[in-house]
Amino acid sequence: MSKTPDAPFPANTTSETVRVLRRILITGASGAIGGALARRLAAPGTHLLLWGRDMARLTLIATICRAAGATVELRQIDLAEPAASLAAIAADDSAAPIDAALLVAGQGDAVPPGQIVEPAEQVARLAAVNFAGPAALAAALATRMVARGQGRILLVGSAAAFHALPHAPTYAASKAGLARFADALRLAVGPHGVIVTLVSPGFIDWANGGRPVPRALLLPLEEAARRILAAFDAGVGHAIIPRRFALLRLLDRALPGVARDALLRQFRP
Numbered sequence: 001m002s003k004t005p006d007a008p009f010p011a012n013t014t015s016e017t018v019r020v021l022r023r024i025l026i027t028g029a030s031g032a033i034g035g036a037l038a039r040r041l042a043a044p045g046t047h048l049l050l051w052g053r054d055m056a057r058l059t060l061i062a063t064i065c066r067a068a069g070a071t072v073e074l075r076q077i078d079l080a081e082p083a084a085s086l087a088a089i090a091a092d093d094s095a096a097p098i099d100a101a102l103l104v105a106g107q108g109d110a111v112p113p114g115q116i117v118e119p120a121e122q123v124a125r126l127a128a129v130n131f132a133g134p135a136a137l138a139a140a141l142a143t144r145m146v147a148r149g150q151g152r153i154l155l156v157g158s159a160a161a162f163h164a165l166p167h168a169p170t171y172a173a174s175k176a177g178l179a180r181f182a183d184a185l186r187l188a189v190g191p192h193g194v195i196v197t198l199v200s201p202g203f204i205d206w207a208n209g210g211r212p213v214p215r216a217l218l219l220p221l222e223e224a225a226r227r228i229l230a231a232f233d234a235g236v237g238h239a240i241i242p243r244r245f246a247l248l249r250l251l252d253r254a255l256p257g258v259a260r261d262a263l264l265r266q267f268r269p
């Protein structure tokens with residue numbers, strides 16, 4: 001079942017369930033969404049494991065989180081390297097059990113201007129970073145969490161997963177793969193005390209995003225972070241934010257093939 005916690009929540013409410021989680025991993029913590037989630041989760045008693053590649057931005061987020069009372073560990077890591085990320089997750093979870101993991105890291109590359117098809121290297125890289133990497137991390141953690149009988153995993157997908165986007169085939173496909181993986185993992189581990197949540201955002205507005213899309217389709221960064229944590233806290237299987245992207249998914253499914261193809265060929269944000 002797909003539930004979307006799109007109802008208004010009180011401002012600045014970081015979920016109560018999430019607040020009691022003590023050891024939280026966030027991948028992509030150097031990025032816009034991961035950083036916003038880290039800032040919201042930072043509180044006394046919380047230990048944040050912040051992963052990313054850009055140490056300068058990780059350090060900045062860590063400073064903010066420490067000022068809010070959290071303790072923080074940073075890890076510089078390339079999630080395109082499966083052996084390195086699986087070794088890292090084993091090390092961090094063996095040091096002390098991870099209560100919750102927010103797997104946010106991802107790349108949004110599209111077909112380069114003037115080209116028709118994505119470069120093959122880009123296809124392989126996006127498949128690794130957006131699908132294989134987070135899926136393998138989730139599997140490794142879920143195995144450990146099942147053994148403990150508890151744990152929470154959040155995967156950040158995308159509303160792009162619902163559509164065959166000719167301008168971003170691998171982004172759409174990697175997020176579609178991640179979505180199916182998340183749903184299957186949720187079914188497998190739910191009975192063993194592990195909660196898996198997939199959030200599929202539409203367009204999120206942040207300072208460097210530079211989105212040439214209508215404002216009505218943009219969700220402000222802080223509002224997106226609040227809704228992601230609300231979905232995580234509520235333990236819903238799948239949240240689409242904002243809700244109108246669920247309607248676009250329905251439209252994609254309902255339109256006759258010829259009309260759908262014509263629309264998708266024109267769409268290039």
Ligand SMILES: NC(=O)c1ccc[n+]([C@@H]2O[C@H](COP(=O)([O-])OP(=O)(O)OC[C@H]3O[C@@H](n4cnc5c(N)ncnc54)[C@H](OP(=O)(O)O)[C@@H]3O)[C@@H](O)[C@H]2O)c1
Pocket residue numbers: 027028029030031032033034051052053054055077078079080104105106107108129156157158159200201202203204205209
């Ligand atoms: N922004 C949107 O409108 C939107 C919409 C739907 C879904 N999403 C999804 O939300 C997630 C976060 O996006 P964002 O908007 O916050 O983008 P962002 O600011 O570019 O952040 C991306 C994060 O992923 C990390 N990352 C990328 N490649 C990595 C790699 N090979 N190894 C380790 N870390 C890597 C980046 O780390 P470094 O910067 O340190 O390299 C950064 O922390 C992504 O999964 C994206 O697909 C975003």
